[in-house]
Amino acid sequence: MSNTEAFVGRPQSRVDGPLKVSGTATYVAEFGAEDLLHAVVVSGAIAKGRITSIDTAAALKVPGVIEIFTHENRPRTAWFDYKYRDEVAPPGSPLRPLYDASISYSGQPVALVVAETLQVAQYAASLVEVSYEAEPAVVDVAEVLGEAYVPKQKRSGISPPPKPRGDADGAFLAAPIRLEHEYRVAVEHHNPMEMHATTVVWEGDGKLTVHDKIQGAQNSHGYITSVFGLSADDVRVHSPYIGGAFGSGLRPQYQLFLAVMASLQLERSVKLVLTRDQMFTFSYRPDAIQRVALAADKTGRLQAVRHEAVMGTSRHEDYQEVVVNWSGLLYSCDNVRLDYKLAQIDTHTPADMRAPGATLGVYALESAMDELAYAAGIDPIELRLINFADKDENENKPFSSKELRACYAQGADRIGWSRRNPVPRSMHEGRELVGLGMATGCWEAQMQKTSARAVLTANGHLEVSSATADIGTGTYTIMTQIAADALGLPLESVTAVIGDSSLPTAPVEGGSWAAASTGTAVRAACHALRQTLLDAAAGIDGSPLAGATLDQVTFQNGRIAFIADPVMSVSIGEAMQATGKERIEAEETASPDMKAMATYSSYTHSAIFAEVRVDEELGIVRVTRIVNAVAAGKILNPKTARSQILGGVVMGIGMALHEESIPDKNLGRFMNHNFAEYHVPAHADVEDIDVIFVEEEDDMLNPLGIKGLGEIGIVGTAAAIANAIHHATGRRVRHLPITLDKLL
Amino acid sequence: MPEMTFASAAPDEIPISLTINGQLHRLDVTPWTSLLDLLRETLHLTGTKKGCDHGQCGACTVLVDGTRINSCLALAVMKDGAEITTIEGLGTPDNLHPLQAAFVEHDAFQCGYCTPGQICSAVGMMSEGHASTRAEIRELMSGNLCRCGAYTNIVDAIEDVMQDGRPAVREAAE
Ligand code: FES
Ligand code: FES
Numbered sequence: 001m002s003n004t005e006a007f008v009g010r011p012q013s014r015v016d017g018p019l020k021v022s023g024t025a026t027y028v029a030e031f032g033a034e035d036l037l038h039a040v041v042v043s044g045a046i047a048k049g050r051i052t053s054i055d056t057a058a059a060l061k062v063p064g065v066i067e068i069f070t071h072e073n074r075p076r077t078a079w080f081d082y083k084y085r086d087e088v089a090p091p092g093s094p095l096r097p098l099y100d101a102s103i104s105y106s107g108q109p110v111a112l113v114v115a116e117t118l119q120v121a122q123y124a125a126s127l128v129e130v131s132y133e134a135e136p137a138v139v140d141v142a143e144v145l146g147e148a149y150v151p152k153q154k155r156s157g158i159s160p161p162p163k164p165r166g167d168a169d170g171a172f173l174a175a176p177i178r179l180e181h182e183y184r185v186a187v188e189h190h191n192p193m194e195m196h197a198t199t200v201v202w203e204g205d206g207k208l209t210v211h212d213k214i215q216g217a218q219n220s221h222g223y224i225t226s227v228f229g230l231s232a233d234d235v236r237v238h239s240p241y242i243g244g245a246f247g248s249g250l251r252p253q254y255q256l257f258l259a260v261m262a263s264l265q266l267e268r269s270v271k272l273v274l275t276r277d278q279m280f281t282f283s284y285r286p287d288a289i290q291r292v293a294l295a296a297d298k299t300g301r302l303q304a305v306r307h308e309a310v311m312g313t314s315r316h317e318d319y320q321e322v323v324v325n326w327s328g329l330l331y332s333c334d335n336v337r338l339d340y341k342l343a344q345i346d347t348h349t350p351a352d353m354r355a356p357g358a359t360l361g362v363y364a365l366e367s368a369m370d371e372l373a374y375a376a377g378i379d380p381i382e383l384r385l386i387n388f389a390d391k392d393e394n395e396n397k398p399f400s401s402k403e404l405r406a407c408y409a410q411g412a413d414r415i416g417w418s419r420r421n422p423v424p425r426s427m428h429e430g431r432e433l434v435g436l437g438m439a440t441g442c443w444e445a446q447m448q449k450t451s452a453r454a455v456l457t458a459n460g461h462l463e464v465s466s467a468t469a470d471i472g473t474g475t476y477t478i479m480t481q482i483a484a485d486a487l488g489l490p491l492e493s494v495t496a497v498i499g500d501s502s503l504p505t506a507p508v509e510g511g512s513w514a515a516a517s518t519g520t521a522v523r524a525a526c527h528a529l530r531q532t533l534l535d536a537a538a539g540i541d542g543s544p545l546a547g548a549t550l551d552q553v554t555f556q557n558g559r560i561a562f563i564a565d566p567v568m569s570v571s572i573g574e575a576m577q578a579t580g581k582e583r584i585e586a587e588e589t590a591s592p593d594m595k596a597m598a599t600y601s602s603y604t605h606s607a608i609f610a611e612v613r614v615d616e617e618l619g620i621v622r623v624t625r626i627v628n629a630v631a632a633g634k635i636l637n638p639k640t641a642r643s644q645i646l647g648g649v650v651m652g653i654g655m656a657l658h659e660e661s662i663p664d665k666n667l668g669r670f671m672n673h674n675f676a677e678y679h680v681p682a683h684a685d686v687e688d689i690d691v692i693f694v695e696e697e698d699d700m701l702n703p704l705g706i707k708g709l710g711e712i713g714i715v716g717t718a719a720a721i722a723n724a725i726h727h728a729t730g731r732r733v734r735h736l737p738i739t740l741d742k743l744l
Numbered sequence: 745m746p747e748m749t750f751a752s753a754a755p756d757e758i759p760i761s762l763t764i765n766g767q768l769h770r771l772d773v774t775p776w777t778s779l780l781d782l783l784r785e786t787l788h789l790t791g792t793k794k795g796c797d798h799g800q801c802g803a804c805t806v807l808v809d810g811t812r813i814n815s816c817l818a819l820a821v822m823k824d825g826a827e828i829t830t831i832e833g834l835g836t837p838d839n840l841h842p843l844q845a846a847f848v849e850h851d852a853f854q855c856g857y858c859t860p861g862q863i864c865s866a867v868g869m870m871s872e873g874h875a876s877t878r879a880e881i882r883e884l885m886s887g888n889l890c891r892c893g894a895y896t897n898i899v900d901a902i903e904d905v906m907q908d909g910r911p912a913v914r915e916a917a918e
Contacts, residue, residue, distance in 0.1 A: 020850060023789075
């Protein structure tokens with residue numbers, strides 16, 4: 001079977017581009033319905049305690065208000081905890097909105113106002129009077145370090161730290177060069193530009209069409225049917241466009257529960273859009289207090305690595321990430337001890353945010369590596385090459401591929417590393433200090449069981465579908481490219497359909513696994529149509545393909561042709577006609593290769609280089625250049641792939657310099673809950689970003705050789721910037737974000 | 745809470761007329777309805793996005809009499825008689841405005857949610873005529889946040905169209 005790829009591997013503009021730039025792509029809050037009601041959430045004002053009374057009388061008097069739901073009048077929903085546990089819930093008891101009078105975090109929803117118009121609902125919500133009995137709350141992990149514990153139940157998919165190897169403590173003490181520091185990253189909130197929202201369309205007879213901001217329609221579908229005891233057929237979740245999520249849409253959030261509850265109770269269509277400040281009341285990147293100890297001999301060879309982290313979680317769920325394991329993986333070292341614990345605070349449950357765990361852990365490790373480079377008097381790249389890990393020493397497995405050396409070399413060349421004078425504060429330009437820093441990035445290449453369907457109709461149109469999502473990642477486009485190549489059709493003849501719970505089964509889109517998983521399933525489904533088409537083509541009277549087998553032909557340019565003699569061919573249209581059918585279809589499921597997974601470790605790698613300029617008097621930092629050299633296997637679409645890395649890098653700039661959800665310890669609330677005070681990078685903060693994709697072949701994990709790109713762009717970026725700031729200023733700031741007050 | 749009851753205010757709808765994307769609309773609006781909510785909820789022109797409702801993100805940018813504004817910060821009644829151009833008025837999927845086409849070409853978006861605001865803002869910025877360098881474009885586009893981080897590609901797209909010297913604002917489709 002042979003096929004020259006016309007589209008895969010080449011830059012393609014997004015197939016959903018024209019809809020998005022013209023404002024015609026329909027996001028979840030933009031679906032209409034007859035007699036649509038608007039709902040507004042009233043958020044709780046205390047972080048811990050109970051509601052003592054809730055007075056809705058004034059609000060209910062406002063003309064146009066239909067109903068106000070509170071814990072006192074909410075309809076009954078499922079009893080057991082497990083009924084509320086969605087596809088990716090961590091161990092514990094998920095939040096049940098409006099369940100009872102108890103409050104476990106600030107901003108917890110306490111009432112839902114439903115009205116004829118948005119303005120009426122907003123006004124009435126302001127009239128709901130809630131009284132509380134508050135208890136002291138703790139929202140800073142640093143205050144509960146003494147209560148840290150190893151989570152009893154492991155979160156599915158999250159590997160606990162490997163067992164210690166060698167004698168990290170003894171080797172540390174014996175080594176000539178050693179350092180130990182604490183690193184910390186402020187709490188960050190995902191803040192996708194589109195606020196979380198749900199539109200529930202009441203179809204009559206208890207049937208619902210739900211448009212929910214979710215990274216996997218089937219996760220919301222499963223949650224609704226389980227919580228409200230609905231039959232699977234009565235609910236369809238349809239979310240074709242998602243305005244960003246970065247992990248905040250992996251789990252169904254409280255607006256889904258509330259909107260569905262209201263719709264079922266009122267038997268009307270209901271739309272609920274959260275406000276920007278409510279975007280700070282669920283999901284966040286947790287605060288992890290990390291200690292990293294590194295020791296090396298005089299040549300820079302690592303002698304000991306210790307990495308401990310205590311990460312915050314809520315009182316009700318043991319949310320976990322892979323934070324410390326990277327320190328046993330990235331470099332070769334015989335003496336390693338890694339520790340990971342949780343500590344509970346009175347906030348909502350954290351959630352995966354772009355490269356969860358790695359973003360935090362690799363930041364700490366790569367900062368410490370830079371400190372070690374200075375302590376040992378060795379160039380930072382050289383230090384990493386000296387300690388290069390040729391196998392995964394955590395699991396004692398070879399890598400399926402690892403072109404990291406090429407990342408270092410190409411990235412260094414592109415940023416002009418050779419001009420770097422290693423002495424801090426040695427490079428100036430005008431009134432600005434100039435610094436160059438670098439770091440390594442790493443993320444696991446994963447694949448998840450995913451199904452896809454391919455339908456070819458008599459008019460020659462191919463539709464491929466799967467219940468996955470496109471949160472800006474480019475899923476629509478790569479599915480289209482892969483399908484077009486698989487049957488040799490032009491892109492215009494292919495449509496990708498996703499974001500619908502009724503489509504073939506797919507997991508949530510996250511963890512950088514969507515391209516590998518959905519891509520492989522789409523390809524398999526299209527390939528399954530090939531035999532049918534070839535049989536039909538070969539059966540045509542006097543067919544030039546008579547007797548041909550699949551391995552003798554190619555599907556290209558809309559035709560099935562002999563590889564040996566391409567003139568001998570039949571068009572797909574003719575073949576389709578010969579089937580005598582209106583449509584042919586196939587559904588296939590792709591699963592990870594368990595044997596390969598047991599044999600190899602598979603990771604994407606990157607080398608990130610940052611150039612910063614720091615105003616000596618004002619402490620203002622500009623990131624004037626980032627070069628990110630990435631080895632991620634096969635790049636399906638260099639154009640959208642590059643955007644994935646750009647997006648990760650920009651969020652990494654935010655993590656290094658800007659982003660910080662600041663809790664008030666008395667109120668137990670994140671105080672800067674808006675875009676004016678929670679700064680995400682703006683145009684002015686982002687100057688030049690250069691993305692290099694290093695050639696890497698890897699067919700261990702999936703036949704397309706895909707490793708995934710959604711996360712890798714952010715991993716290491718903040719460390720590279722922090723290291724560059726140290727080089728520019730001589731200041732080592734170990735608590736992100738590096739705001740200017742920390743440099744003055 | 746103020747004494748004034750909502751009930752006495754509710755019937756007070758005020759007649760206004762707006763020309764939106766070349767089409768005249770006569771509307772009765774409550775005085776507290778923002779231009780953004782009028783566009784999205786009443787007129788179903790959902791191309792204009794809500795990202796904060798507080799004038800902090802730029803997702804709701806539209807052109808009012810050719811000037812870019814945050815429509816979440818404007819009450820609809822204040823714009824009586826105005827000419828408004830939204831993203832839908834700049835071009836359609838089959839007939840894209842040069843900036844819309846450049847955004848697709850340069851992959852100047854990912855999720856697409858900030859995109860209509862970025863494009864309307866860029867049209868407004870170009871007609872203001874203060875930007876000629878990348879640094880100036882960045883500065884003058886900084887009211888439009890993009891959480892997906894498409895900034896460098898957005899600047900590429902804008903620069904591309906500016907260099908082509910094509911008119912920034914086409915006549916709104918009749
Ligand atoms: S919605 Fe108007 S500026 Fe954010
Ligand atoms: S494209 Fe997603 S916010 Fe800009």
